[in-house]
Amino acid sequence: MIVYPNAKINIGLNVLEKQADGYHKISSVFYPVHELFDMLEILPSEDFFFSSSGIEIPGNSNLCVKAFELLRSDFEIGNVTMHLYKQIPIGAGLGGGSADGAFALKALNELFDLELSIIELEEYALQLGADCPFFIENLPKYITGIGEEMMRINFDLSPYRLKFIFPELHISTAEAYEGVIPNQTTNSLLDLINQPIENWKEIVKNDFEVAAFVKYPQLNKIKEKLYAENAIYASMTGSGSVIYGVFFS
Secondary structure (H helix, E strand, O other): OEEOOEEEEEEEEEEEEEOOOOOEEEEEEEEEEEEEEOEEEEEEOOOOEEEEEEOOOOOOOOHHHHHHHHHHHHOOOOOEEEEEEEOOOOOOOOOHHHHHHHHHHHHHHHHOOOOOOHHHHHHHHHHHOOOOOHHHHOOOEEEEOOOOEEEEOOOOOOOEEEEEEOOOOOOOHHHHHHHOOOOOOOOOHHHHHOOOHHHHHHHOOEOHHHHHHHHOHHHHHHHHHHHHOOOOEEEEOOOOOOEEEEEEO
């Protein structure tokens, strides 16, 4: 079985509050981007084995492996061989690792006929990471809480063209949150994104940009370049470092 975990972008990202457990409450719109994807192959095998190619994955742990271990702890499933071909940049704010873990859950659910519901898969995905549940349904959603509270929205960027700039820069989530200052905004992001897209430049913000642009001035230059190329809207996605622009087709 081969699946294609895709990326996402954040349209607006407000960091509202830091909790006692270290997690942050946020407000954001997650939008799936299918033109950026990894490839994950999962096959039944006698022994469990995970390998990867493409972009090097740092560290010894991977959410695909954790997804398998989560399900095996609750179900009598056989071993599998997993191979992940990594194309979505790491530390880019595109949710590639989260997508890999969520798609692994969905693929294993199908492969072993576990008949887990969407809600059950989302509960397992949340154990992998705050962004993972989004990729179970993989539809545009308004995200609150630490990322686990999701509301499906009628939102479509298909009439527009997206352009991505990939700087040679890895910003870890921990590094990004160190520099962000939580701020309780009174503006509803849902109301803001329903305004004409031409208004977004002044009102739809990613709170991570403030510290990131000070530490990495090249990111702000990329954003300015996209506007100079007539982007209707440009933003860093997630906690960075990729900058995207929205253009008329």
